[in-house]
Amino acid sequence: MYDYLREHCSGGEMAGSVVNLDALIPREDMLTPAAEYRGATLERIDIGHLDDAFFVNALRKPDFQRETAHWSPDKVVDLVRAFVSGDLIPAVILWRRGANVFVIDGAHRLSALIAWVKDDYGSGKQSLEHYGGRVPDEQQRIAEKTRKLLNGLVGPYAQLAGAKKNPQNAAPDVQVMLGHLAVNAIVAQWVPQVDEKAAEDSFFKINQAATPIDPTERLILRSRNTPNAIAARAIVRGGTGHKYWAGFPAAAQQQIETEAKAIHAALYEPPLGDQPLKTLDLPVAGRGYSALPFVYELVNWSNDIPDLSKSKTQLEPDPDGSGTIAYLKSVGSSVSLITGTEMRSLGLHPVVYFYTRGGDFQPNAFIATAAFVRDLVQKRRLVEFTKVRAKLENFLLAHKEYITLIIKRTGAGRRSLGRILRYLELLVSEYSAGKTDDDVAAKLQGDSEFAFLVPTMKVPNIRDGENVTRRFSRATKSASFLETATRSAVRCGVCGALVHRNSMQFDHIEAARDGGGADVKNAQVTHPFCNSAKPLLEKAWPW
Numbered sequence: 111m112y113d114y115l116r117e118h119c120s121g122g123e124m125a126g127s128v129v130n131l132d133a134l135i136p137r138e139d140m141l142t143p144a145a146e147y148r149g150a151t152l153e154r155i156d157i158g159h160l161d162d163a164f165f166v167n168a169l170r171k172p173d174f175q176r177e178t179a180h181w182s183p184d185k186v187v188d189l190v191r192a193f194v195s196g197d198l199i200p201a202v203i204l205w206r207r208g209a210n211v212f213v214i215d216g217a218h219r220l221s222a223l224i225a226w227v228k229d230d231y232g233s234g235k236q237s238l239e240h241y242g243g244r245v246p247d248e249q250q251r252i253a254e255k256t257r258k259l260l261n262g263l264v265g266p267y268a269q270l271a272g273a274k275k276n277p278q279n280a281a282p283d284v285q286v287m288l289g290h291l292a293v294n295a296i297v298a299q300w301v302p303q304v305d306e307k308a309a310e311d312s313f314f315k316i317n318q319a320a321t322p323i324d325p326t327e328r329l330i331l332r333s334r335n336t337p338n339a340i341a342a343r344a345i346v347r348g349g350t351g352h353k354y355w356a357g358f359p360a361a362a363q364q365q366i367e368t369e370a371k372a373i374h375a376a377l378y379e380p381p382l383g384d385q386p387l388k389t390l391d392l393p394v395a396g397r398g399y400s401a402l403p404f405v406y407e408l409v410n411w412s413n414d415i416p417d418l419s420k421s422k423t424q425l426e427p428d429p430d431g432s433g434t435i436a437y438l439k440s441v442g443s444s445v446s447l448i449t450g451t452e453m454r455s456l457g458l459h460p461v462v463y464f465y466t467r468g469g470d471f472q473p474n475a476f477i478a479t480a481a482f483v484r485d486l487v488q489k490r491r492l493v494e495f496t497k498v499r500a501k502l503e504n505f506l507l508a509h510k511e512y513i514t515l516i517i518k519r520t521g522a523g524r525r526s527l528g529r530i531l532r533y534l535e536l537l538v539s540e541y542s543a544g545k546t547d548d549d550v551a552a553k554l555q556g557d558s559e560f561a562f563l564v565p566t567m568k569v570p571n572i573r574d575g576e577n578v579t580r581r582f583s584r585a586t587k588s589a590s591f592l593e594t595a596t597r598s599a600v601r602c603g604v605c606g607a608l609v610h611r612n613s614m615q616f617d618h619i620e621a622a623r624d625g626g627g628a629d630v631k632n633a634q635v636t637h638p639f640c641n642s643a644k645p646l647l648e649k650a651w652p653w
Contacts, residue, residue, distance in 0.1 A: 128400055129186050129256050130179040130232035130249050131221035133240030137352045138170040138210060140310065151206065154295035157193075160224050161271070170210045171217055173354065174310065174331045178221045179400055183256040186231070189222040190264055196290035201297035214301055227267045231256040242350040247381045248399050326403040329418055336425040337433030338415060341441065342406040344370035344434070345377070346398070355431055362431030369438035374398065376445050377405075379612070386587030387469040390595050391611045394449045394460040396471025404473040407524075411477050412441045417524050447483045449612050453642035456483060456492070457613025459599075461592055462503045467510035468585030469592065474522075475513050478530035485531070491538070496640060498541035500606035505537060505547060507596055512563045519562060533560065603634030604644055615641045 152165060159165040171178070181189075193199055202216025213220060225231050233245050233253040245253075260266075270287060273280040277288050330339045340354045349367030356363065378398030380391050395401070409415075413436075416423055428434050446452050458464075463479045465471055486492050495502075506513075513530055520526040536557070540550045555564040582590075600609045603617060617636040620626030636644075 127182050127252070128179050129181055129183055129225075129252055130177070130237070130245075130399075131181070131186075131218065131225050132178045132351065133232075133237040134221045134224045134228070134230065135169045135171050135178065135213060135217060137173045137175070138212075139173050140207060140212060151204075151300050152298055155202070155220075155298055156295040157223070157227070157291050160220070161227050161267075165211070166224060168209060168211045169220065170212050172212055172214075172310065173352070174334045175213075175217065176331060177400070177402070178217045181218050181222065183231075183252060183259055186222045186225065186256050187259045187263055189219060190226045190260060193223060193294055193296075194264055194270075194287045194290055196294050199294075199296045201299045203299045203301060205301040216296075219296065225256075226260060226264075229257065229266060229268065231260075240351060241347065244350075246378075246398060248397065326406060326419065330402065330406055333418075333425065335427035337428040337437045338406065338409045338413065338425060340366075340428060340434045341370070341437040342402060342409045344438070345373050345405050345409070345441065346402050348374035355434060358428075358431030358434075362435060365435050366431060366438065369435065369442060373438065373442050373445055376442075376449055376612070382471075385469055385584045387591055390459075390461055390592075390599055390608075392460045392465065394458070394464060394610070394612070395476060396464070396473075404476075407473065408444075408477060408480075409437055409441055411480070412444045413437050419523070444480050444484065447487065448480060449610065451613060451615060451638050453638055454487075455613055455638040456495075457610055457637035457639070458483070459503075459608040459610045461596060462506050462608055465592075466514055467589045467592070469588030470585075472513065472517065474517050474526050475530060478527045479534065481527060482531050482534045485535070486538075492639065493643065494542050495538055496605050496643065498538060500601075501541045501547075502534075502537045503607045505550060508547075509563075515563055529559065536560070600635055602636045602640050604636050604640035607637070609635050609637060613638055617641045617644070 152159070155165070189199070199219060200216070202219060203214040204216075205212045205214050225234075228234060228236060230236050231253040233250045237245060237253075264287075265284070270284065270291065273284050273288060277285055280288065330342065333339050334354060343351075343354050344366055347370075349370040353363070355366050358366070377395035378393045378401075380393060382393050382397050383389070395404070410418065415425070418425075446455055448458050449455060450457075458479065460471075464476045486495050512533070516529050516533060517526045520529050536553065537550065540553055545553070551564055554560040596608065600614075601607060602609050603619065615636050615638050617634050617640075618626040618628075619632050619634050622628075626632050
């Protein structure tokens with residue numbers, strides 16, 4: 111059982127399928143001054159220690175620790191079931207500093223049991239307080255799924271706690287669980303009384319050995335006080351959750367939270383539901399749940415920070431919040447060119463640019479497209495782009511696999527960004543020169559950088575591991591829906607390209623100044639930029 115739990119209860123899950131238990135053990139800076147602790151250390155943690163006792167209230171996570179949001183509902187249920195069944199649970203590793211007990215290893219194990227005790231799987235009282243009174247719909251959905259699974263397979267903790275008063279009247283299976291709860295415990299191993307730096311090093315060494323930390327996440331943890339790391343964390347949680355910016359002046363804190371909330375909404379509203387996809391109303395940046403690596407890269411790109419995983423460049427900590435605010439403003443400016451209702455927003459439809467044919471979000475495609483749009487602005491080519499936008503986007507929809515192949519050919523990280531950018535630039539140039547789709551395909555085939563794309567003109571068979579001979583896969587269902595829905599989707603009355611719900615404006619077909627009325631026959635849906643620039647489409651945009 112020990113090996114089983116080590117294998118199945120310590121790894122991460124795909125974003126969007128994990129339970130957020132981050133609120134159940136608060137974070138704290140390990141450098142907080144504290145008097146020396148002289149009492150005895152706890153060797154075994156039983157369920158009573160996690161039931162509103164002094165011990166659970168003393169638990170803390172180091173402020174650099176990654177979010178406790180890497181387990182699926184099944185893993186949470188497996189851990190609780192193992193505990194109430196009397197099975198051995200791997201030891202947790204703790205470090206005492208004053209009145210606080212820091213969890214160096216085992217935060218997910220302890221949090222899963224605390225979640226069961228408190229009936230809080232990411233949307234209960236403590237979680238709501240942690241996230242400012244509201245948690246994302248996706249988080250609520252997964253919390254409820256976990257609750258139903260646990261209540262069905264184990265039962266609510268409150269029910270078992272109530273049965274303790276009259277165990278002889280309890281059902282036989284409940285009596286067995288009560289017996290196990292009375293004696294089962296998690297072994298606590300303690301890091302010796304070392305300084306904070308040694309304790310932090312122990313955390314990274316232990317966690318890297320048991321469950322390797324994603325390199326980007328490790329970089330964020332190590333540089334947690336820099337403005338890019340703080341900005342990324344603020345965006346991911348919409349300015350809520352643990353406040354890594356709590357040491358800044360009150361005005362700076364408020365501005366950080368306001369900016370982060372607005373960016374989060376622009377990226378992740380409406381929330382992405384389960385697959386297969388059944389709507390075109392998708393968030394421009396996929397799932398906001400567990401999206402820290404992508405948001406961190408977006409922050410760095412928006413602020414022209416080199417690839418820190420390969421560069422010796424090290425950012426200095428932000429002393430007062432001004433750096434974090436500046437970084438957030440840069441991200442907000444980049445995002446507002448892509449989505450939203452500001453007059454400069456192109457309102458790019460995420461289905462066209464950011465999702466695969468099977469409905470998966472592509473982070474590299476998002477950042478490369480953001481670079482493409484920024485380049486259009488700097489070179490004053492927005493009007494040129496708008497004139498050929500419908501043709502370009504129809505080509506992108508017809509050949510969704512091209513960007514996927516570019517990413518696979520050039521590799522993960524920033525390596526594919528330049529080639530995706532050049533691919534989009536080539537399409538604009540070719541269509542601006544009056545070329546047809548066949549001409550564009552011939553151009554790609556004759557270009558050594560893109561020749562590998564053209565043999566894939568046939569739409570590939572999409573599989574995701576299910577038995578495709580008996581039923582359609584989720585990806586195939588999503589692809590079928592997207593292909594059908596985009597044919598009849600709302601299009602801009604000015605440029606003819608798809609319009610997304612987050613970037614929808616209404617325009618007079620005949621201008622009001624020319625006598626155009628306000629009736630339905632004179633109204634058309636447009637992109638914000640198309641609406642604002644319509645009178646100037648024959649001129650250069652004055653930016």
